[in-house]
Amino acid sequence: MSRISKVLTVAGSDSGGGAGIQADLKTFQELDVYGMSAITAVTVQNTLGVTNVYPLPPEAAAEQIEAVGSDLGVDALKTGMLFSAEIIEAVAAQIRAFGWTQVVVDPVMVAKGGASLLQPEAVRALREQLLPLAFIVTPNLPEAEVLSGLSIRTMEDRREAAKRICAYGSRQIVIKGGHDTENGDRVVDLYYDGSTFTELVGRRIPTPHTHGTGCTFSAALTAGLAKGLPALDAVRTARAFIQAAIEHGLELGHGHGPTNHFAYRRLQGVSR
Ligand SMILES: Nc1ncnc2c1ncn2[C@@H]1O[C@H](COP(=O)(O)OP(=O)(O)O)[C@@H](O)[C@H]1O
Numbered sequence: 001m002s003r004i005s006k007v008l009t010v011a012g013s014d015s016g017g018g019a020g021i022q023a024d025l026k027t028f029q030e031l032d033v034y035g036m037s038a039i040t041a042v043t044v045q046n047t048l049g050v051t052n053v054y055p056l057p058p059e060a061a062a063e064q065i066e067a068v069g070s071d072l073g074v075d076a077l078k079t080g081m082l083f084s085a086e087i088i089e090a091v092a093a094q095i096r097a098f099g100w101t102q103v104v105v106d107p108v109m110v111a112k113g114g115a116s117l118l119q120p121e122a123v124r125a126l127r128e129q130l131l132p133l134a135f136i137v138t139p140n141l142p143e144a145e146v147l148s149g150l151s152i153r154t155m156e157d158r159r160e161a162a163k164r165i166c167a168y169g170s171r172q173i174v175i176k177g178g179h180d181t182e183n184g185d186r187v188v189d190l191y192y193d194g195s196t197f198t199e200l201v202g203r204r205i206p207t208p209h210t211h212g213t214g215c216t217f218s219a220a221l222t223a224g225l226a227k228g229l230p231a232l233d234a235v236r237t238a239r240a241f242i243q244a245a246i247e248h249g250l251e252l253g254h255g256h257g258p259t260n261h262f263a264y265r266r267l268q269g270v271s272r
């Protein structure tokens with residue numbers, strides 16, 4: 001077998017299996033990369049919501065990253081739920097120490113049910129410590145508003161927010177459009193590489209089962225980068241992966257169900 005790409009997720013655990021570390025590892029597996037994890041927090045969560053969050057000590061995140069980085073090696077990594085400024089600082093310090101550049105920052109702030117996954121006072125650390133290390137940052141619309149300080153109504157607002165967020169140091173950005181219900185039957189993600197904007201337009205699937213869409217998207221993007229895809233191609237693959245996963249949602253649980261991580265591979269007819 002040719003050399004397998006190695007991918008690390010630094011994120012929170014979702015006991016329900018649809019978001020966080022669990023979504024990331026499933027996505028990595030489906031995209032034929034070797035998945036590793038550094039857990040930052042354990043959430044008590046199902047499709048109905050998050051009922052508790054147990055953050056781990058910042059050293060726990062740092063030591064897990066050190067363990068995999070020093071032994072197995074990391075071709076690309078993503079960050080998800082980081083919860084506190086102290087964990088962000090510990091994670092950023094490891095990324096700097098290893099000199100990793102293929103870094104996808106998914107600036108997770110709030111779960112779909114409304115529970116906070118990032119302390120409000122940690123936003124500054126996210127902007128100042130982590131964004132300068134990001135190859136691509138992937139906020140949803142509410143996260144883009146917090147990071148840019150702008151209220152985003154129009155595509156023009158979104159482009160301005162993208163520029164402002166990139167000014168913190170991220171090389172590229174995708175502002176995801178899942179929360180924008182003004183676009184009718186379209187969902188539009190906006191990609192910006194520091195000079196050019198690209199709108200990725202997909203069909204909006206009318207479903208409540210979108211738990212873990214952001215995690216899954218950023219995990220697929222990270223897998224693509226690890227395999228050496230150019231950034232925009234990795235973004236397009238991640239869009240296709242999440243589109244299939246939402247379209248063939250599993251309808252599990254009694255609330256916002258998870259997406260279907262098997263769907264993309266099955267639709268591609270890829271066999272291993
Ligand atoms: N109903 C939907 N139909 C199709 N694509 C969607 C839908 N909801 C979200 N997406 C896609 O899923 C990804 C995650 O989007 P979003 O919901 O904005 O992020 P988050 O899960 O971080 O809140 C994006 O690529 C977005 O376009």
Ligand SMILES: Cc1ncc(COP(=O)(O)O)c(N)n1
Nearest residue numbers: 012019020111212213214215
């Ligand atoms: C542990 C954890 N991390 C992230 C999310 C956000 O999920 P989404 O991808 O739906 O925004 C979540 N609900 N739980």
